[in-house]
Amino acid sequence: MFVVAGVSGNTGSVVAETLLAQRKAVRVVVRDAAKGEAWKARGAEVAVASLDDADALGRAFAGAEGVYVLLPPFGFADEDPASSRPALIAGITGALRSGRPAHVVLLSSIGAQHPAGTGPIAALHTLEREIAATGVPATFLRAAYFMENWGASLGGAIEGGALYNALESGRKFPQVATRDIGATAAALLVEPVGSGTRVVDLSGPADYSLDDVAATLSGIVGKTIPAVQVPIDGLKGALRGMGASAAVADLYGEMTDGINRGHVAFEPGTTRVRGATSLETVLRSLLQR
Template sequence: MASEATRWPSKATPDRRSEEHMFVIAGATGNTGSVVADTLLAQGKKVRVLVRDAAKGEAFRKRGADVFVLPSLDDEAGLTRALTGAEAAYILSPPDVASSSFLADRRKTFDVVKRAVDASGVGHVVLLSSIAAHRDHGTGPILSVAYAERVLRETKAKLTFVRASYFLENWAPVLAATADGKLPTFLPADLTIPMVATKDIGLVAAKALLEGPPSAKVDIIELAGAEDESPRTIAAHLSTILGKPLELDVAPLDAVVPVFTSFGVSVDAASLFREMYAGLQNGTVAFEGNGARFVRGSTGAEAVLRGLLGKG
């Protein structure tokens, strides 16, 4: 049987590369953006990575990506240029936990993103959002992506919101304490919640970009990990990896602000994190359900923890 290509009169071969869809990836040097960029490049897709520093884009350039140096997502003219001609874009809310006006800064960024999306005409935006982004209070830093979802809905673009749960990589900063047989946490020992590997977030976002815009205005994906976890199950995974028992060291909510500020987080941002931990405990920080697609990643907690400990 004649193949699709031989059924039609042949035309002059067009410039395939200029016809290809281009995908723009913000945060390409980060946990999730790097997976999105790697996945698309591995499939031979035309990719433009946004980096703040040209040197950090070098590895992507060598693999065929167009490297666009954009010092900040707040640069409206630059972001508009970066998005122009793109089929779709992966956008995240860049974390700046030293800011003393965390939410106001993020709102300003997404006002810029909103205008750049419309001015560029990009047709599909995949936003890294968060569990509980449907709520307008009691979720701390998650309010920043709640705002991002709201303003992006006002653009002409089709949207995919990847509402990721608690990152398994959030355990990284406390792993040094395992040398003393401890696992510090602000979560109650047996609070079982969805926790996801950033690799799975990147894979889900890449899939959404490749599948193209949803038929409706917005597709919401609520993304959990392979299994829900608690501090106790995380400690058990770590005990298996390290071959020794670990004791959970559960700190009260009142310790969040002093501990976070001791690591350079602003009082403003630390107070938001306190609210988020409280929200995880009282059920405010939870998936919406209600029409969203529930998806589980496939990467287990143990694999992520092994990687974080350099024992992968």
């Protein structure tokens, strides 16, 4: 039995679909029973539990060969985004201690080896450490920047004629499609595991810069859309204008600065896997939504 949390999200849905297609027994974890109905119809068991409820989540994890978990993102307008992290971390690790699955795959992030200077990624550093302390064999799947993050900027870039971002325009950095994350997590779940923890880094087939994103978008829409690098404060102001709280804007500013400084990067010496989905494929599908 494989347990999949975050099944209504980008990556968890792909993990569950992939395992069901392989005729594996799957139990999905939802916090709203209605979101489990479609999975039940496809042959999955459904457990209702919030990731901050160690008791209910521990029952969902019990007896599992493998568990897929993630740290749910905070709300864009959340005035105190850090405040929800400790309860989620305690819920997940408490459930691992009581449910004792044979293996857990955590969706972590590039840069999670660092305790600070990474914005929202710092909470994943803490979660990795806390999961390691449970003694449950763990794989930390450190995914690159999601290619789907560009979805929020494409419409404005096409209408405004330029792709504005605080990322250094010529600096190539790892990016990955969420479909490749789900498929890789499913493959890691069914692999035999030893004890302790391992780190697997995941990026797409190539690294891409802001200029590359703008050039790919230009090629798809058939007009030149240049990349324009703005200062970090400009990014924060734009995020505030889109409804982000000051604290959330600060976290994204810190992460972007971390990418530009090479601090948000894969840890040297860890195993790197590359997904097959190109940036162009993801941008095309984002434009069709």
